[in-house]
Amino acid sequence: MRPISIKALLISNLVQFVMAIATFWFALNAAWSMEASVALPLVFAVTIIPPSVIAGYVAGRIAARSHVLNGILSSSVWTLFWIYLELGGTVRYYQAPVGVVWSLPYMMALLGAPLLGAVGGLVARKINGAGAS
Numbered sequence: 001m002r003p004i005s006i007k008a009l010l011i012s013n014l015v016q017f018v019m020a021i022a023t024f025w026f027a028l029n030a031a032w033s034m035e036a037s038v039a040l041p042l043v044f045a046v047t048i049i050p051p052s053v054i055a056g057y058v059a060g061r062i063a064a065r066s067h068v069l070n071g072i073l074s075s076s077v078w079t080l081f082w083i084y085l086e087l088g089g090t091v092r093y094y095q096a097p098v099g100v101v102w103s104l105p106y107m108m109a110l111l112g113a114p115l116l117g118a119v120g121g122l123v124a125r126k127i128n129g130a131g132a133s
Contacts, residue, residue: 003066004073005059012059012074016113019051020078044108052078052113056120060128063121067128071121075113082110 027046031039056071063070086106 003069005063005066005070008059008062008070009073009076011062012055012070012117013077015058016051016055016075016078016117017081019054020047023047023051048109048112049116052116053120053123056117056122057124058120059117060121060124063124067125068118068121071117071119071124072114074117074120078113079110082106086110 024043024047027043031042034042052075055074059070059074060067
């Protein structure tokens, strides 16, 4: 039996991406009148934290074992999307600004999503009552 569940990988990545886009638009509209120095970290936090934890939880619940590993992989499409943007890729009318590769929001988007997915997978493992992952 493989430790990585393909079903969990596909469904949790879909959950992660759809929730991230939905929360991004919600947070962007809510923070529209705020000052940019306050709004940008808030939008990034709302876009990354809840979807990553929930997608990791979904992956952990679907997977028969290795809940934490599947939770980490629950944001692989999201992580690849941010790597694509950082390497100069464009999405419709958006192109990542030059020189922001090491800024905190971009590093949070790139590294925070898998770590928070692992937290969701750990929660799923604890709820399932499973042993070591």
